[in-house]
Amino acid sequence: MATALSFPATRWVAARWGKLLAGAGLVLGNLGSVAPALALPNPPPAARYWVRLRHKAGVQFAPATYFSPAAQARRQRQHLPACDSSDFPVRPDFVRQITATVDSVTLVSRWFNAVACRATPQQVARLRQLPGVLSVEKWEAQTPLVASTKNAAERGSMSISADDQQLARRQTASLGGAAFQRAGLGGQGLRIAIFDVGFLGAAQHPAFQRLLAEKRVVATHDFVKNRPNVFVSGTHGTEVLSCIAGLLPDGTPLGLAPQAEFLLARTERLNREIYAEEEAWLAAAEWADRNGADIINSSLGYTDRRYFPEQMNGRTSLVARAAELAVRKGILVVNAAGNDGDDPDWHRIGTPADADSVLAVGGLDPDTYLHIDFSSYGPSADRRLKPNVIAFGTVLAAAPGGYLRTQGTSFSSPLMAGFAACAWQQNRNLTVMQLFEQLQRCADLYPYFDYAHGYGLPQAAAFLRPAASAASLRPSVDFVRQDSVLAVLIRPEAAVIPAQVLPLYADSVTIGTVLRPGAGPAPGREELAPPLNKPGGKRPAQSQLPSDADPVLVPLVRPGYLYWHVADDRGVLRSYEVREVTQRAVLQIPLRTLRPGDTVRVCYRGITQSYSVQ
Numbered sequence: 001m002a003t004a005l006s007f008p009a010t011r012w013v014a015a016r017w018g019k020l021l022a023g024a025g026l027v028l029g030n031l032g033s034v035a036p037a038l039a040l041p042n043p044p045p046a047a048r049y050w051v052r053l054r055h056k057a058g059v060q061f062a063p064a065t066y067f068s069p070a071a072q073a074r075r076q077r078q079h080l081p082a083c084d085s086s087d088f089p090v091r092p093d094f095v096r097q098i099t100a101t102v103d104s105v106t107l108v109s110r111w112f113n114a115v116a117c118r119a120t121p122q123q124v125a126r127l128r129q130l131p132g133v134l135s136v137e138k139w140e141a142q143t144p145l146v147a148s149t150k151n152a153a154e155r156g157s158m159s160i161s162a163d164d165q166q167l168a169r170r171q172t173a174s175l176g177g178a179a180f181q182r183a184g185l186g187g188q189g190l191r192i193a194i195f196d197v198g199f200l201g202a203a204q205h206p207a208f209q210r211l212l213a214e215k216r217v218v219a220t221h222d223f224v225k226n227r228p229n230v231f232v233s234g235t236h237g238t239e240v241l242s243c244i245a246g247l248l249p250d251g252t253p254l255g256l257a258p259q260a261e262f263l264l265a266r267t268e269r270l271n272r273e274i275y276a277e278e279e280a281w282l283a284a285a286e287w288a289d290r291n292g293a294d295i296i297n298s299s300l301g302y303t304d305r306r307y308f309p310e311q312m313n314g315r316t317s318l319v320a321r322a323a324e325l326a327v328r329k330g331i332l333v334v335n336a337a338g339n340d341g342d343d344p345d346w347h348r349i350g351t352p353a354d355a356d357s358v359l360a361v362g363g364l365d366p367d368t369y370l371h372i373d374f375s376s377y378g379p380s381a382d383r384r385l386k387p388n389v390i391a392f393g394t395v396l397a398a399a400p401g402g403y404l405r406t407q408g409t410s411f412s413s414p415l416m417a418g419f420a421a422c423a424w425q426q427n428r429n430l431t432v433m434q435l436f437e438q439l440q441r442c443a444d445l446y447p448y449f450d451y452a453h454g455y456g457l458p459q460a461a462a463f464l465r466p467a468a469s470a471a472s473l474r475p476s477v478d479f480v481r482q483d484s485v486l487a488v489l490i491r492p493e494a495a496v497i498p499a500q501v502l503p504l505y506a507d508s509v510t511i512g513t514v515l516r517p518g519a520g521p522a523p524g525r526e527e528l529a530p531p532l533n534k535p536g537g538k539r540p541a542q543s544q545l546p547s548d549a550d551p552v553l554v555p556l557v558r559p560g561y562l563y564w565h566v567a568d569d570r571g572v573l574r575s576y577e578v579r580e581v582t583q584r585a586v587l588q589i590p591l592r593t594l595r596p597g598d599t600v601r602v603c604y605r606g607i608t609q610s611y612s613v614q
Contacts, residue, residue: 043120046123047139053090053133054134059089061088063083071292078330086110086111086113087111089110090115097132101119107282155400155402157401158249164396167366168252171243171391175391175460176462180460183464185425186256186257187258188425193291194241194265194414195285195296195300199232199241199264200231200237202264205400216262217264220264220265222266223266223283224268239410241398241414242255244421248403256422265284267280268280279318295417296332297414298352299336299413312354320358327358327433332424333352334358336408336413337350338409349376357436359416359439360386360454361391362390362409363407366393370578383572386454389443389458393407416439419458419460426464442458443456443459444456444459473606474607477490481591489585490562490581490585497560504585559580560580561581567601569597569598598612599613
């Protein structure tokens, strides 16, 4: 960052000296040998600008011609108008005037009635005088950030270990994938757009043989190079696609929606040009809308190289505002929460995961069923709940040459996108925000939440039978207010766990450390996860270890954790924690730490109970 800041300072000094020399009547021709190396500064280079236009008066638009049949059907299902003013094209005469004034036009956005361009300061001055221009905003240049620490040529292997096979089954089974399969739900009829850095190797990979043979890749576009071919550049998109629709050689699905249709868009480059990717994301979103996308999966995020933490409010970045517009048009946007959870400089979610109507997906550790270290924390800058839900952050994915174990919330997101496709297939009449709400409600911690796990891990059975799930719940803890503490006791009927009964030792309870956002690669910068059977790999908890007779099957039951938080009268969390339960007297909260209006909320065995502080 220091280097990035030094370049503008250098240019300013050169320009300032040039003005001083000119003011003194000095020119290079008169300096001769006195200053042979001195030269007048170059004119300022063209920079990137965002030009907002005044109106769309007089523009004609035929939605039945512009939108694909799938896009028209999506709007009809969700009781949306056939079009609105944001769908109308930008006035061609305004675009022509801007094009004739600037160096180059890089994007024309219907949704924002705006044009992105490159222009010099002199050209910007003329731009501001054009009759159709409302405002001209500069996007400050920043140092390009490498999007991936992985070598683009990194390859998978067709040799799949028992541990890898087990992981492949668990990454979908953890979401209750079997219930969707029994119901015949595999994403049929849903169209999913994937925005990523590239899909290298996907066109030849056996994991997508059925997908390609059935011609369910409906359309592709590279918004970086402005061409149809997206099967270039990085492999990250290939891995993400596999976590929705990939298959192992034996037919084991790597994601939950192998029957869906797909729109593949390249919006990122390995060596990022700052802000150009956000333009590409917006262009891809408008393209996805026109081509009938029901869901956008965006395993991408933008953080400290562009924004400050307080700007992660869902309203500042172009890409967050674009995502919100996509939702208004009936598209569910699913986005990775980010991989900065253990970064001391930036541990929170990125954008567009910060947008209010974007389903932000955090990462779950398959070994512990808790928040995985690198997964970014919420809340948003304006204290809204983020992430919304979680899914496995370590997965088996397809890559050129075979399959590999990798990790990142980039893969939690497509697992959730596949879940959403099956859920929407089950009830196509749901509006996008009704679906959004139900996806949160079917998570295994709901209505409990925290800023590491959101509402927890969605469950297919809870989505398919929500009434039955709610009716069977009984209290699992008691709140007991004592002289100086609020004690939380596990109820006797909930205290029986396999092989033991929890003891009640009230004098041995201490307050543990509250989980707080701590100091992970960013989305698009995932790294390979260590195999479980290799040095450095973590072993599952004892209760999850497979038997010697069957190394593939692992119980898909969360350990007996107790989740608790303290929320203020606005619903904002002041603290939260997860505890492993080893005794019935599990928690004592000092009353001095609680304030009037606070709510203490506890979730144990999927049952949430609350205590209001008076």
